[in-house]
Amino acid sequence: MRGYIARRVLQGIVTIWLVTLGVFSVLRLTGDPVSYMLPPDASKEDRARLIALYGFNDPLWKQYVVFNNNLLHGRFGPSLRWDSRDALEVFLSRLPATLALTGAAMSFSIIVGIVLGAVAATRPDSLFDRVAKGAAILGQSMPVFWVGILLILLFTVYLEWLPSAGGLDRLGLKGLILPAFTLGCLFVAAHMRIVRSSMLDVLDADYIKMVRAKGMPRRTVIWKHALKNASIPIFTLFAVNFAQLISGAVVTETIFAWPGVGRLLVDSVFVRDYPVAQTVVFFAASFIIVINIVVDIAYAWLDPRVRIAG
Amino acid sequence: MARSTTPAPELVLPQPVPAHKTGLVAWGRSVFRGAPVFSLCFLTLAVACAVCAPLLAPYDPIQTNRTQTLVPPSLSAHLLGTDHLGRDILSRLIYGARISVTVGFLAVFVSGTVGTLIAVVSGVVRGWADTVLMRLTDAFLALPFLMVAVLVVSLLGPSLVNVVLVIGLLRWMTYARTIRSEVLRLTEMDFVRLARAAGARRRRLIVQHILPNIVNTLLVLGTLEVGSAVITEASLSFLGLGVPRPLPSWGTMLAEAQTYVFTAWWLPVFPGIAITLLVMASNLIGDWLRDRLDPTRRQL
Numbered sequence: 001m002r003g004y005i006a007r008r009v010l011q012g013i014v015t016i017w018l019v020t021l022g023v024f025s026v027l028r029l030t031g032d033p034v035s036y037m038l039p040p041d042a043s044k045e046d047r048a049r050l051i052a053l054y055g056f057n058d059p060l061w062k063q064y065v066v067f068n069n070n071l072l073h074g075r076f077g078p079s080l081r082w083d084s085r086d087a088l089e090v091f092l093s094r095l096p097a098t099l100a101l102t103g104a105a106m107s108f109s110i111i112v113g114i115v116l117g118a119v120a121a122t123r124p125d126s127l128f129d130r131v132a133k134g135a136a137i138l139g140q141s142m143p144v145f146w147v148g149i150l151l152i153l154l155f156t157v158y159l160e161w162l163p164s165a166g167g168l169d170r171l172g173l174k175g176l177i178l179p180a181f182t183l184g185c186l187f188v189a190a191h192m193r194i195v196r197s198s199m200l201d202v203l204d205a206d207y208i209k210m211v212r213a214k215g216m217p218r219r220t221v222i223w224k225h226a227l228k229n230a231s232i233p234i235f236t237l238f239a240v241n242f243a244q245l246i247s248g249a250v251v252t253e254t255i256f257a258w259p260g261v262g263r264l265l266v267d268s269v270f271v272r273d274y275p276v277a278q279t280v281v282f283f284a285a286s287f288i289i290v291i292n293i294v295v296d297i298a299y300a301w302l303d304p305r306v307r308i309a310g
Numbered sequence: 311m312a313r314s315t316t317p318a319p320e321l322v323l324p325q326p327v328p329a330h331k332t333g334l335v336a337w338g339r340s341v342f343r344g345a346p347v348f349s350l351c352f353l354t355l356a357v358a359c360a361v362c363a364p365l366l367a368p369y370d371p372i373q374t375n376r377t378q379t380l381v382p383p384s385l386s387a388h389l390l391g392t393d394h395l396g397r398d399i400l401s402r403l404i405y406g407a408r409i410s411v412t413v414g415f416l417a418v419f420v421s422g423t424v425g426t427l428i429a430v431v432s433g434v435v436r437g438w439a440d441t442v443l444m445r446l447t448d449a450f451l452a453l454p455f456l457m458v459a460v461l462v463v464s465l466l467g468p469s470l471v472n473v474v475l476v477i478g479l480l481r482w483m484t485y486a487r488t489i490r491s492e493v494l495r496l497t498e499m500d501f502v503r504l505a506r507a508a509g510a511r512r513r514r515l516i517v518q519h520i521l522p523n524i525v526n527t528l529l530v531l532g533t534l535e536v537g538s539a540v541i542t543e544a545s546l547s548f549l550g551l552g553v554p555r556p557l558p559s560w561g562t563m564l565a566e567a568q569t570y571v572f573t574a575w576w577l578p579v580f581p582g583i584a585i586t587l588l589v590m591a592s593n594l595i596g597d598w599l600r601d602r603l604d605p606t607r608r609q610l
Contacts, residue, residue, distance in 0.1 A: 011448070018449035026462055141590035143541050145548050146564060146582035149571060153579075157572050247456035251545055255568070265457055266549055269464040277461055284454035292452065 004300050012293045019285040023278055024067050028060065038272075053078075071282075077275035081268065087275040091261060091283060098260030102249055104176055105183035106238075112184070113191025114231055120192065121199035121230075122222055132192060139189035144248050148182040148255040165257035179256040186248050187241060191234055199230040239295035246284050346598050349591035356588050359407035369398035371405040372556045380574045391576040393566065399576065402558035403584050409547075409559045410540050410588060413474055417539040418532045420478025425485025426528060430516055432486070433493030443486070451483050456545060463551045470553050477542050485531055492524050526603040534596035537589035544585050560585050 034050050051057050054077065055066055070076070076087035120129045155178060156164040162178050202208060203226055211221050250262035257263070261280050268276040342350075359366055368389075375396030383391040383399075390399035432443040459476050466472045496502055502519050510518070546552040547561025555562060560581040567577035 011445070014445060015449045015452055018446070019452065022449070022453075026465060137590060137593070138586070141537065141593060142586045143544050143548075143561075143564075143582070143589075145545065145561075146578070146585065149564065149568060149578045150582065153571055153575060157575075243452070243454055246454040247545075250456050250460065251548065254549060262457075265460060269460055270550070277464075281454060281457050281461055284457055285452055288454060289452045 001300065005297055008293050008296055008300075012289050015289050016286055019289075020068070020071060020282065023282055024064060027274060027278060028063070076279040076282075079268075079273055079276045081271050081273040081276070087279040090276055091264070091279045094259060094261045094264045097258060098249055098253070098262060100176065101179055101183060101252065101258055101260055102245055104180035105248075105252075106187070106245065108180055108184035109187035109191055110234060113188050113234065114195050114227070116188070117192040117195025118199050118222065118227055118230065121196045121203065124200065129196075132196075136189035136192055139185055142185075143251075144182060144186055145251045145255055147185050148178070148252060151178050151182055152255070175256075179252050179258050182255070183245070183248050183252045186244070190237065190241065194233045194237055195230055198233045199226060202226045202230045236295065236299065239292045242291050243288050246288070344598065344601070346591075346594040349594040349598075352587050352591045353595065356407045356411055356591075359404045360411040363405045363408055367398075367401035367404045369401040371397060371401045371558045373397065380570065380577075382574070383576050390580050391574070393563070393577055394570055394574075397558075399563075399580055402563060403560070403580060406558045406560045406563065406581065406584065407588075409470065409553050409557065410543060410585070412470070413477065413543040413553075414536040414540045414588070414592070416474045417477035417481070417543070418535050420474060421480075421482040421535065421539075422485055422528060422532050424479065425482035426489055426524070428482065428486040429489035429493055429524075430520065433490045433497065434512060434516060434520070444490075447483050447486050450480065453480065455480055456542070459542065459546060460549060460551055463546060468546075468551050468554050473543055473546055473552055477539050481535065481539065481542075484535065485528070488531060489524050489527060492527055493520055496520055496523055530596055530600045530603060533592055533599055537592035537596075540585065540588050540592070 034047060034054075034056055038046060038050060055063055058066070074088060076091075078084040079087045079090050116132055120132045123129055152164040155162045163175050164178065203222075208221060208226055211225055212218075216225075246262070249260060250265060252258065253260045253263035254266055261284070265277055265280040268274070268280070363371075375392070378388070378392050378396040379394055381388050381392040381396075383389060388398050388400070390403065392398055393402070428443050428447070432440045459480060462476050463472055466476070496519070502515065505515060505519055543552055543559065544561030544564070547559040548565045550562075550565060552561055553559045563581040564578055564585075567574075567581070570577050
């Protein structure tokens with residue numbers, strides 16, 4: 001087990017290193033980074049200052065060494081837009097909003113997905129099951145931003161129930177409902193499908209038949225005994241979905257003017273604030289890698305076969 | 311009189327086969343058994359719109375008309391209404407199909423090619439090449455896909471070619487992983503072993519024995535991926551990083567519609583329906599192809 005963890009962590013570190021190499025090459029090899037960062041009417045002196053500040057006149061290998069050294073010390077360079085505040089600081093100030101949004105969206109989709117999937121599995125081929133299946137196919141085909149716009153159209157424009165833009169600090173929980181629902185919709189379908197199929201398997205298992213034979217009411221069997229085991233696949237799916245969750249957050253935050261890191265990235269890219277953009281991408285990638293390692297280790301801990309095969 | 315307990319065997323006469331069970335019609339029926347008819351029709355429609363947009367579109371999709379702005383949908387002039395610059399929504403949707411269909415298919419072509427190449431090298435060469443390529447696949451899988459796409463497209467500059475390349479080069483991992491395991495399975499099978507024992511070279515082995523056997527998997531994966539490529543293009547366009555304006559991409563139309571969501575419901579509704587239908591068509595056709603091409607899942 002210890003060997004497995006060590007191997008997995010090492011692989012993760014190699015992957016993170018590959019990602020940083022990718023970020024470095026993308027920013028350096030796609031042309032002159034200085035001209036991306038400066039407005040077109042920048043003076044020669046400003047240009048020279050920026051080149052000296054970021055060391056762009058050094059040889060590439062030296063820039064790479066400095067880049068890695070800065071990363072190791074958590075220095076991501078000053079932001080070009082936010083009064084030269086440290087890029088890391090800007091990123092961290094936006095992180096809570098994104099965590100609230102993604103957390104709420106994920107909880108919503110897990111709860112709804114489990115309930116709908118379980119109900120569909122207990123009545124296979126019923127009207128409910130068919131409608132749910134159709135809705136799942138539809139839900140997996142609708143782009144997140146369209147769902148968001150439609151919800152604004154319904155709840156903000158016609159019903160005037162909920163606000164369409166703002167963050168937690170300005171609107172409180174009321175502002176969280178629409179964005180979280182939009183982002184959560186993306187995963188309800190996936191969660192429902194997986195719970196339905198695993199629930200069908202579980203309901204066929206011997207221990208469920210045993211409980212039933214002993215005279216346990218159907219409701220208790222399904223919601224207490226079967227559901228526990230049928231829900232496990234959702235959490236393994238979580239690691240796979242995490243990258244998609246972050247992509248969805250970028251779009252959702254843009255629609256609802258949610259002050260999180262996804263919107264920060266889009267804004268930074270438009271004002272050519274590449275130190276901040278690079279920080280956001282680096283941390284998002286690292287989060288995904290860490291989540292994957294944690295899930296893999298949890299899996300290996302639960303299932304010894306994985307340790308040997310992996 | 312006692313009845314005989316065993317009934318007399320009935321004489322089975324050869325029945326004439328009805329005409330609709332032979333020939334082209336029957337062949338067509340057997341090929342399209344259980345096919346998602348609506349999805350195939352919509353995909354055909356989208357491709358037709360993409361190819362013959364100038365013939366089908368009632369108006370110029372880019373020409374603005376200041377006197378006809380935000381006209382609601384009506385049967386008289388503008389079937390789906392006009393946008394804030396007086397451009398006909400239906401015409402823009404028809405031209406928009408060009409971008410979605412082109413990006414969808416080209417991006418899948420790029421990612422399918424890269425993924426297959428990596429999978430075949432990985433599965434046939436094995437050893438260190440396999441290790442390196444699979445680590446690389448892991449690294450790409452860990453990327454926050456849309457974020458990287460946003461960053462790279464903004465650096466390269468938004469254009470159709472860049473969008474295709476970025477989507478294509480960031481989405482090959484599914485192919486690499488699935489096809490690699492397929493290749494590993496194939497290389498252990500008797501016909502490949504025999505070919506190798508008979509002295510077939512690696513190149514012949516790949517071209518003659520491995521590639522023909524992964525075509526089905528590639529086709530299924532590719533069809534399923536068209537949908538996600540279409541969504542990604544629309545997302546990038548929505549964020550302002552897709553195909554540059556005034557070219558009508560469905561994503562761009564939605565981005566512009568956001569400003570008018572309070573006054574003109576038809577602006578956001580129709581492009582979204584178009585995207586959803588195209589993505590759904592690709593998903594359903596992919597599911598059908600998977601069941602159809604996999605003999606173990608086919609129900610005869």
